[in-house]
Amino acid sequence: MQRFTVPILLAALFAGLIGMSQGGMIDLYIQSVIMFMGINIILSSSLNIVNGYMGEFSCGHAGFMAVGAYVPSLLSVWLLTDDRVFGPAVLSPELALVIFPLCLLGGAVAAALAGLLVAIPSFKTRDDYLAIITIASLYIVKSTIENISAIGGPRGFMGMRSAVVFMEDVIELPWMMIWIFICTVFTVWIIRRFVSSTYGKGIIAIRQDEVAAEIMSVNTNKMKVVAFMLSSGLAGLAGGLFAHVLGYVNPGAFGILKTTEIMVMVYLGGMGSLTGSVLSAVLFTVLMEAMRPLQIIKWVIVPLMLIILMHFRPEGIMGNRELSDIFPRLRRWFQFK
Amino acid sequence: MALLEIQSVTQIFGGLCALSDFNLRFDGGELNGLIGPNGAGKTTVFNLVSGFYKPSQGNILFKGRDTRRLKPHKITALGVARTFQNIRLWHDMTVLDNIRLARHQTLGYNLVDALARTRRYQRAEADIEHSAHEILEALKLDRYALERPRNLPYGLQRRVEIARALAGKPSLLLLDEPAAGLNSTDIEGLIGLIRWIHKEFKLTIWMIEHQMDVVMSLCTWIKVIDFGATIAEGTPDQIQNNPDVIKAYLGDGAL
Numbered sequence: 001m002q003r004f005t006v007p008i009l010l011a012a013l014f015a016g017l018i019g020m021s022q023g024g025m026i027d028l029y030i031q032s033v034i035m036f037m038g039i040n041i042i043l044s045s046s047l048n049i050v051n052g053y054m055g056e057f058s059c060g061h062a063g064f065m066a067v068g069a070y071v072p073s074l075l076s077v078w079l080l081t082d083d084r085v086f087g088p089a090v091l092s093p094e095l096a097l098v099i100f101p102l103c104l105l106g107g108a109v110a111a112a113l114a115g116l117l118v119a120i121p122s123f124k125t126r127d128d129y130l131a132i133i134t135i136a137s138l139y140i141v142k143s144t145i146e147n148i149s150a151i152g153g154p155r156g157f158m159g160m161r162s163a164v165v166f167m168e169d170v171i172e173l174p175w176m177m178i179w180i181f182i183c184t185v186f187t188v189w190i191i192r193r194f195v196s197s198t199y200g201k202g203i204i205a206i207r208q209d210e211v212a213a214e215i216m217s218v219n220t221n222k223m224k225v226v227a228f229m230l231s232s233g234l235a236g237l238a239g240g241l242f243a244h245v246l247g248y249v250n251p252g253a254f255g256i257l258k259t260t261e262i263m264v265m266v267y268l269g270g271m272g273s274l275t276g277s278v279l280s281a282v283l284f285t286v287l288m289e290a291m292r293p294l295q296i297i298k299w300v301i302v303p304l305m306l307i308i309l310m311h312f313r314p315e316g317i318m319g320n321r322e323l324s325d326i327f328p329r330l331r332r333w334f335q336f337k
Numbered sequence: 338m339a340l341l342e343i344q345s346v347t348q349i350f351g352g353l354c355a356l357s358d359f360n361l362r363f364d365g366g367e368l369n370g371l372i373g374p375n376g377a378g379k380t381t382v383f384n385l386v387s388g389f390y391k392p393s394q395g396n397i398l399f400k401g402r403d404t405r406r407l408k409p410h411k412i413t414a415l416g417v418a419r420t421f422q423n424i425r426l427w428h429d430m431t432v433l434d435n436i437r438l439a440r441h442q443t444l445g446y447n448l449v450d451a452l453a454r455t456r457r458y459q460r461a462e463a464d465i466e467h468s469a470h471e472i473l474e475a476l477k478l479d480r481y482a483l484e485r486p487r488n489l490p491y492g493l494q495r496r497v498e499i500a501r502a503l504a505g506k507p508s509l510l511l512l513d514e515p516a517a518g519l520n521s522t523d524i525e526g527l528i529g530l531i532r533w534i535h536k537e538f539k540l541t542i543w544m545i546e547h548q549m550d551v552v553m554s555l556c557t558w559i560k561v562i563d564f565g566a567t568i569a570e571g572t573p574d575q576i577q578n579n580p581d582v583i584k585a586y587l588g589d590g591a592l
């Protein structure tokens with residue numbers, strides 16, 4: 001019986017969200033907040049793989065998100081629309097429903113490959129040095145994009161919104177909401193499966209004692225590659241969704257500030273807790289929206305919150321525990337594998 | 338073919354010669370000792386055998402294979418397991434997970450299986466779980482399966498480390514000062530345990546130990562090093578009466 005609780009709840013949530021969006025019961029603003037929640041959940045839980053479970057300090061997450069934002073945007077514009085740079089559409093817009101997820105997948109794969117950029121130096125370094133390397137990789141991605149004028153350079157790139165419009169033309173549904181929902185659930189579920197397998201626990205062993213991990217049979221280099229690629233690939237997925245929700249991307253959006261935001265979510269939720277990452281992403285999204293009228297002062301309040309949090313609860317909301325560790329009784333009602 | 342052959346290995350750190358011209362040959366089945374004063378280079382020998390250090394000179398063969406190009410996890414997969422002088426368990430995982438992880442090289446499934454939860458994954462994990470429980474039971478640790486090592490008394494932590502080493506089904510077990518920090522009743526138990534493991538698991542054990550009664554009562558052949566140089570080897574009796582050994586331990590004045 002517990003096996004069905006989570007799928008039933010998710011199905012109900014899914015139906016509720018789509019129904020209310022479709023029926024106009026929640027306006028476009030609320031819809032976009034919900035969509036950003038999903039994207040933030042993907043971002044924080046994927047960064048948690050590396051910074052939480054594996055205990056490395058990576059600051060490059062926004063860079064992978066950028067790769068994942070640009071690649072599918074370029075793909076969908078090239079394939080589906082008439083564009084000045086890319087020429088006329090290659091495929092019929094009716095195929096949008098099939099092409100869009102493939103574009104997203106392409107972005108995730110590209111971001112995963114970019115993850116190698118950080119995984120390989122991590123074989124030999126960690127802590128501060130790795131942090132510097134990951135910041136460097138973030139800037140490599142950012143300035144590469146800024147210097148390719150065909151994709152808009154620093155001005156940014158747009159036109160991918162058409163892919164969403166085409167999907168809505170084929171079947172009238174809030175498609176971005178649907179894809180974000182699917183990708184969010186997929187991400188959390190994949191990560192859960194990864195870190196609860198003996199295979200994936202290799203990265204937790206790396207965090208707790210890397211020398212012992214290598215000597216007691218964990219191929220630490222391989223596990224680092226796997227973890228970095230999984231983490232950056234999922235960040236890429238979030239990037240692709242982000243780009244298509246906004247309909248516009250520019251390299252400035254993927255700077256150190258974006259990375260900081262994602263890190264705040266991971267540390268707020270608790271390193272090595274998926275429940276924590278999900279909760280804090282939701283909380284963070286709502287807070288950021290609530291503080292929107294404060295404009296720039298928001299960036300005084302957010303770091304302040306982080307300082308207070310680190311002082312009083314350095315392990316974050318959940319520590320490294322999951323919901324079912326805190327309330328073991330819940331196990332009778334649900335299981336999530 | 339010898340199980341382990343160390344051929345004139347020298348290890349230099351910066352200007353310090355931690356080990357010089359070290360030779361050894363195990364045919365399999367031994368329960369031998371390695372002793373020497375503090376800083377003699379004993380742990381260095383184990384770090385070399387487990388592949389954590391690569392020899393500056395000389396060669397190490399395990400089951401006939403040159404281990405110089407192999408990463409530690411590969412050497413472990415070939416059948417070398419060890420414990421550490423200062424316990425190195427994964428302290429925030431359960432004891433059970435510590436044991437399970439020692440199977441990382443012989444999981445029997447890959448990443449895709451883990452994510453898709455294939456039949457292969459289910460079967461392999463069930464097997465890993467089963468044999469982990471078997472090891473824990475054999476070492477009377479089953480009661481602590483879900484505890485974190487951090488919360489266990491020192492003696493039990495040592496035992497968990499031995500259990501973890503055994504979980505990978507090694508053919509050579511290296512014990513680096515297993516009796517360190519144990520009280521006399523624990524040491525009694527440890528001697529029995531090591532003897533039992535040697536018989537039951539039919540493996541080769543090589544131990545470093547400062548507690549002479551432990552080494553002398555367990556080991557059949559003992560090697561003594563001092564300042565990286567081999568100064569004696571032989572049976573416990575021969576070692577106890579060797580003037581060079583007495584000198585290394587007690588200083589010149591003892592003679």
Ligand SMILES: Nc1ncnc2c1ncn2[C@@H]1O[C@H](COP(=O)(O)OP(=O)(O)OP(=O)(O)O)[C@@H](O)[C@H]1O
Nearest residue numbers: 350353355373374375376377378379380381382422
């Ligand atoms: N990685 C290293 N870098 C530099 N010097 C090292 C390194 N490892 C060991 N040494 C040095 O090599 C010498 C031998 O050290 P080792 O740990 O092997 O001694 P030991 O015989 O195990 O001593 P103990 O009984 O205290 O454990 C010491 O002088 C030590 O400082």
Ligand SMILES: [Mg+2]
Nearest residue numbers: 379380381422
């Ligand atoms: Mg030592």
